[in-house]
Amino acid sequence: MPRPAPAQYLPLYLVTDTALCAPRAVADVVAAAVAAGVTCVQVRDKHAGGRDLVSLVAAVARAAEGRVPVLVDDRVDVYLAARELGARVDGVHVGQSDLPAGAVRRIVGVDAVVGLSAATPGQVAAAHALPAGTVDYLGIGAVHATATKPDHPAPLGVEGFATLAAGADLPCVAIGGITTADAAALRAAGAAGMAVVSAICAAADPAASTRDLAEAWRAPTGRRSR
Numbered sequence: 155m156p157r158p159a160p161a162q163y164l165p166l167y168l169v170t171d172t173a174l175c176a177p178r179a180v181a182d183v184v185a186a187a188v189a190a191g192v193t194c195v196q197v198r199d200k201h202a203g204g205r206d207l208v209s210l211v212a213a214v215a216r217a218a219e220g221r222v223p224v225l226v227d228d229r230v231d232v233y234l235a236a237r238e239l240g241a242r243v244d245g246v247h248v249g250q251s252d253l254p255a256g257a258v259r260r261i262v263g264v265d266a267v268v269g270l271s272a273a274t275p276g277q278v279a280a281a282h283a284l285p286a287g288t289v290d291y292l293g294i295g296a297v298h299a300t301a302t303k304p305d306h307p308a309p310l311g312v313e314g315f316a317t318l319a320a321g322a323d324l325p326c327v328a329i330g331g332i333t334t335a336d337a338a339a340l341r342a343a344g345a346a347g348m349a350v351v352s353a354i355c356a357a358a359d360p361a362a363s364t365r366d367l368a369e370a371w372r373a374p375t376g377r378r379s380r
């Protein structure tokens with residue numbers, strides 16, 4: 155199946171965190187969030203071993219029921235293994251210290267989604283220098299400081315995000331401390347979407363938080379994102 159258009163899946167992008175979901179199962183949080191309006195799910199667990207991560211990805215894919223793309227953070231091998239086991243997984247998100255995006259594209263093939271993190275003008279320029287179709291979208295952050303990723307890049311603020319997004323030909327999803335309060339400014343800054351972890355995973359009611367985020371994102375602004 156050809157890969158989906160970023161405009162469809164970037165608007166409200168959930169990145170999972172197993173510890174923040176606990177004591178709930180990640181798959182249960184994902185099921186609630188998908189039903190309430192997230193447009194993409196990335197499975198991110200820095201503590202799981204390969205075998206457990208494949209199981210987690212398969213459980214999340216079952217919970218997503220093919221309604222939104224399911225991506226794997228960092229682990230191209232886990233993406234391949236999950237697919238080999240029949241899980242409906244759609245791609246990977248890699249960062250600047252993960253496998254190079256060009257190699258990732260060659261490994262996963264043309265039908266997979268490949269997302270890449272960028273936090274500086276140089277990283278955005280390097281993404282543009284890749285052959286067309288290597289990367290589908292950029293994850294730009296950290297917009298705000300966040301305890302979810304203690305090693306996050308220096309906070310950009312919405313203004314810094316806007317500067318990077320303005321220089322990017324690829325669609326950009328904002329990440330790092332994002333809440334409903336950021337939605338309008340991020341849309342005005344040219345974001346194609348917002349990626350959240352704690353705003354949904356740590357919420358007392360993940361479905362309600364998802365609905366609030368989706369509503370905030372849809373609220374009209376003066377500018378349309380790509």
Ligand SMILES: Cc1ncc(COP(=O)(O)OP(=O)(O)O)c(N)n1
Pocket residue numbers: 167169196198227228247248249250251252269270271292293294295303327329349
């Ligand atoms: C959508 C999105 N954007 C950025 C990141 C960060 O990826 P990375 O820089 O590889 O850092 P880790 O998430 O691996 O700690 C992301 N995961 N998703």
Ligand SMILES: Cc1nc(C(=O)O)sc1CCOP(=O)(O)O
Pocket residue numbers: 169271293294295296297299300301302303306307329330331332349350351352353
């Ligand atoms: C996974 C991730 N990447 C970031 C980056 O800046 O690249 S910040 C981040 C964590 C975002 O979590 P929360 O929504 O809870 O702040």
Ligand SMILES: [Mg+2]
Pocket residue numbers: 227228247248249250252
């Ligand atoms: Mg990474």
